[in-house]
Amino acid sequence: MDFEFLFNNIVELTVTGLVLGSIYALLALGYTLVYGVLQLINFAHADVFMWGTFAVAWLFILLGLHGNTDLAGAVPYLVLALVVAAATSGGLAMLVERVAYRRLVRKRALSYIILISAIGASFVLSETxxxxxxxxxxxxxxxxxxxxxxxxxxxxxxxxxxxxxxxxGITTLPLTIKPTTVLSIGNFNLRDTDITIIAAALIMMVLLDQFIRRTRLGREIRAVAQDPEAAALMGSNATSVVSKTFLIGGIMAGVAAVLYQIKVGSTSSSIGVVLGIKAFTAAVLGGIGNLRGALLGGLLLGVTENFGSAIFGTQWKDVVAFLLLVLVLLIRPTGLLGQTLGRARA
Structure with missing residues (x-):
């Protein structure tokens, strides 16, 4: 165990953990939204994210982008990539809901049957x-x-x-976005890409939280999550609300896909497996069905992984992350925050 390494690099490990955790958090929002409304897990969500990362790569290829640039020079392309990735992931999420969920939900199929359908949709997206x-x-x-x-x-x-x-195999972005140091703290250099990823995740979280709490659609989502029958009597179309919930979750996955490409710069058809499990872990850790819990769980998971890697070695990274999940759930089975989407305050 190397506590000295952790102490000497605690600032760097914290920042890089928050960067990774921000991506986990945005992905976890999709799991949380769907679970909050349907009480079901969308296991195809990670592959919806994976398609979003490829949408960014496709766009850069079609635009003929090559070489290196800094973050400022890549902003116009990243804004366009954000639109394309959000549209791709959002559209696929709605397709997953339409094909893998809607009919089974209407027929009140057993939850494990819907779960199998979601897993099947995940494999279809990945293998395609x-x-x-x-x-x-x-x-x-x-x-x-x-x-x-x-x-x-x-x-x-x-x-x-x-x-x-x-x-x-691995598909690398043809345009490499090189980070620029904006602040030096000891031996650690704070980069503009790290700040952008963390800030973007926080902004999207705040916007989504306010959207769910203050807009008409947000109130409908909370109403369907709390009592679908009562919501229907009040004029809410549950099918439409569920579809829009998948769309919102898909858009969050698209945003996460762009941030992932800024940080990593490459993707593959298999990246959804590990990232999906980590994002689901973050959602459960924070309290599945709680939007703010997804953010807290994602950030905490990212930082814990980094600290665990520093102390025990990178091979223990996943062990530390899931051990944290087990310990939290043993003490607080509903997660750190535990409040469900349907019981969120207006």
């Missing part, structure tokens, strides 16, 4: 991205069948040659 070489070939044929009527032709497979060659 894994065979994207075949998808590009299909799209190539479809596009050329249309433009061929006008005598045109385009070879998408050539354009995406490097991209599809690594269908199940």
């Amino acid at each position: 991205m894994g065979i994207r070489d075949l998808i590009v070939e299909f799209l190539n044929n479809a596009v050329n069948a249309v433009i061929g009527i006008f005598g045109g032709h385009i070879d998408l497979s050539t354009f995406f040659a490097d991209y599809i060659a690594r269908a199940r």
